[in-house]
Amino acid sequence: MIFLEQVIAILWKDVRYELRSKQMWTGMGLFALLVLVIFNFAFDLRVDNKAAVAPGALWVAFVFASLLGLGRTIAAEREIGSMDRLLLCPVDRKAIYLAKLLGNMLFIGVVEIVALPIFAALFNVPLFVGALLPIVLLSTLGIAAVGTLFSAMAAATRARELLLPILVFPLIVPIVIGAVRATGTLLAPAVNEPPWLGLIAAFDVIFLTVSMLTFEYVIEE
Amino acid sequence: MALANRDTQTERQYSTIGTAGQNTRPPIASLALLTLTFIGMMTSIFMIFLYVPTDAIEGIPQRIFYFHVPIAWIGMLAFGVVTVAGIGYLWKKDERWDWAARASAELGAVFITLALITGSIWGKTTWGTWWTWDARLTTTLILWFIYIGYLMLRSYMGRTHESARSGAVLAIIGLIDVPIIYESVNWWRTLHPQAEVGTPGALPPSVVLTLMISLVTFTLFYSFLMIQLYQLQRMQTLAQRLRASVE
Numbered sequence: 001m002i003f004l005e006q007v008i009a010i011l012w013k014d015v016r017y018e019l020r021s022k023q024m025w026t027g028m029g030l031f032a033l034l035v036l037v038i039f040n041f042a043f044d045l046r047v048d049n050k051a052a053v054a055p056g057a058l059w060v061a062f063v064f065a066s067l068l069g070l071g072r073t074i075a076a077e078r079e080i081g082s083m084d085r086l087l088l089c090p091v092d093r094k095a096i097y098l099a100k101l102l103g104n105m106l107f108i109g110v111v112e113i114v115a116l117p118i119f120a121a122l123f124n125v126p127l128f129v130g131a132l133l134p135i136v137l138l139s140t141l142g143i144a145a146v147g148t149l150f151s152a153m154a155a156a157t158r159a160r161e162l163l164l165p166i167l168v169f170p171l172i173v174p175i176v177i178g179a180v181r182a183t184g185t186l187l188a189p190a191v192n193e194p195p196w197l198g199l200i201a202a203f204d205v206i207f208l209t210v211s212m213l214t215f216e217y218v219i220e221e
Numbered sequence: 222m223a224l225a226n227r228d229t230q231t232e233r234q235y236s237t238i239g240t241a242g243q244n245t246r247p248p249i250a251s252l253a254l255l256t257l258t259f260i261g262m263m264t265s266i267f268m269i270f271l272y273v274p275t276d277a278i279e280g281i282p283q284r285i286f287y288f289h290v291p292i293a294w295i296g297m298l299a300f301g302v303v304t305v306a307g308i309g310y311l312w313k314k315d316e317r318w319d320w321a322a323r324a325s326a327e328l329g330a331v332f333i334t335l336a337l338i339t340g341s342i343w344g345k346t347t348w349g350t351w352w353t354w355d356a357r358l359t360t361t362l363i364l365w366f367i368y369i370g371y372l373m374l375r376s377y378m379g380r381t382h383e384s385a386r387s388g389a390v391l392a393i394i395g396l397i398d399v400p401i402i403y404e405s406v407n408w409w410r411t412l413h414p415q416a417e418v419g420t421p422g423a424l425p426p427s428v429v430l431t432l433m434i435s436l437v438t439f440t441l442f443y444s445f446l447m448i449q450l451y452q453l454q455r456m457q458t459l460a461q462r463l464r465a466s467v468e
Contacts, residue, residue: 146394153387157377166373167391170366171398174405181409194408203401210397217311217386 006091010099011106014073018107024072025110028065032115035061036122045123054125055183059176061115062136063143063169066108070147071164073103075155083219093216097148101208104144104151112136131186138200139179145204146171149211152218174203254445261438268431282346285339287431291439293336293361299329299443300364303371304396307389319385320458322392323375324450328443330368337361356407363402367395380458 018024039057043049077083086096116136120127150167154160182196269287276283306322309315340358341351352358371391378384424432 149390149394153374153378153391156383156387157374159377163370163374163377166366167370170363170370170402171394173363174398174401177405177409196408199401199405199408206397206401207394210394214390214393218390220383220386 003092003095006095007099007102010086010091010096011102014099014103015106017076018103024069024107028069028107028111029114031068032061032065032111033118035064036115036119040122050123050125051184051188054119054123054127054187055180057123058116058119058127058183059139059180061119062108062112062140062179063172063176065111065115066104066140066143066147067165067168069107069111070104070144070151070168071154071160073100073107074148074151075160078155087219093219094212096219097212097215100152101144101148101211104148105140108140108144109137112140125187127183127186129186132183134197135179135182135186135200138197138204139175142175142200142204142207143168143172145208145211149215149218152215175200178203248448251445251448254441254448258438258441258445261434261441265431265435265438268434273427273431274425279347282343285343287435289336289339289343290432291436292332292339294436295439295443296329296333296336296361296364298440299325299332300368300392300396300399302447303329304389304392307392310385311389314382316382316385316458317455319388320451320454321447322385322388323454324447326368326371326375326388326392327450328446330365330372332443333361333365333368337365354406354410356403356410359406360399360403364395364399367391367399371395380461 036057039053039060043053043057045053074083077086116127116132119125147164147168150171151160151164154164154167157163178196178200181193182200184190185193185196265287269284273284273287275281302325303322306318306325310318310322340361344353344358345351371388374391375384375388378387
């Protein structure tokens with residue numbers, strides 16, 4: 001139980017910090033919207049190709065926006081030097097990881113919730129439905145699980161904005177494929193579609209476990 | 222006094238490094254591996270170009286297969302070595318494991334690049350295209366990205382314990398991820414019928430023999446290069462430490 005309390009305490013601290021500045025939330029949200037707008041020009045959406053292009057546009061926007069947010073949480077701690085203090089506390093490293101992960105998911109989730117209805121309206125697709133919820137939730141968890149671990153690594157270098165996408169993009173390929181295809185089947189139901197949601201869930205379980213176990217090696221001085 | 226102390230300390234360190242470098246023990250393992258690699262390379266080249274029969278369907282370009290497969294195998298093997306060495310480092314906290322990991326990562330990046338290039342050349346002659354988003358090709362490309370990410374991370378973080386630990390974690394995650402990526406790309410492309418990657422059904426024994434000898438040769442070559450790069454990593458670390466002590 002003390003573990004949970006630690007997680008919630010760190011998470012609450014991060015949430016309060018971000019609520020105070022608000023830059024990240026608005027920045028990420030605007031960025032996601034801009035990606036959607038750019039995609040609209042890039043692909044010249046018509047009725048006949050909408051089902052093929054819209055899921056891709058949605059997930060590119062989400063993945064890019066997530067990476068912007070992922071870089072922030074741990075980098076901010078490093079910048080003001082509070083990471084050392086956090087490490088000095090008698091807190092389980094797994095609790096720190098879990099709190100950072102939940103924080104990242106929360107920030108990304110808020111952006112997604114704002115972007116989704118706008119996306120549905122702009123692209124005029126019936127995607128604002130309940131069936132999308134598990135896809136978005138599980139995929140965001142997968143991206144955040146790997147991303148939180150690697151943002152801790154990238155934050156220790158000079159080039160963290162550059163390094164984080166280079167490290168994370170190749171690793172989340174299964175999530176991107178799974179999310180795009182699962183969203184696509186919502187728009188245009190297909191037969192014999194592989195269990196994409198199962199793939200994403202398996203990815204989540206594996207990398208949540210591995211990241212939690214290895215996080216202490218990344219963060220320890 | 223303090224200055225004098227520092228000088229003698231530096232000198233002492235320098236002298237120990239000097240003797241390590243001037244170690245006159247002949248590098249038997251390296252020489253043996255080099256000789257074996259040379260013999261194997263000559264045998265392989267002879268077998269690939271003169272012994273093995275030309276493929277009935279694909280013709281002469283198919284002979285690149287005997288280079289491409291071993292090179293790709295080394296590219297994969299090297300990543301396994303990076304991961305094992307990384308786990309060894311996390312477990313034993315001995316920097317020698319890290320030297321091995323870095324050496325293998327550098328080699329693996331070169332081999333996986335060569336595998337992509339030889340594969341593209343083969344693909345162009347056989348399927349008429351440089352690239353297709355087949356599961357095997359895509360996974361190799363993603364592995365290439367992981368290698369480059371690993372090398373970038375390591376060079377940005379320098380030669381610290383933190384860098385070694387981060388590298389080890391990246392390698393572990395990467396190794397677990399590669400089969401998942403393969404499976405996901407496989408699923409993604411199963412619905413799209415496309416040119417099948419050359420799956421030779423029953424290979425004649427001469428083909429198998431040539432491939433095996435080529436595989437063994439390249440593995441020996443990799444081992445030889447590993448020893449050289451490992452020594453290079455060791456010397457770079459010592460040189461950096463020496464410089465730090467002088468500054």
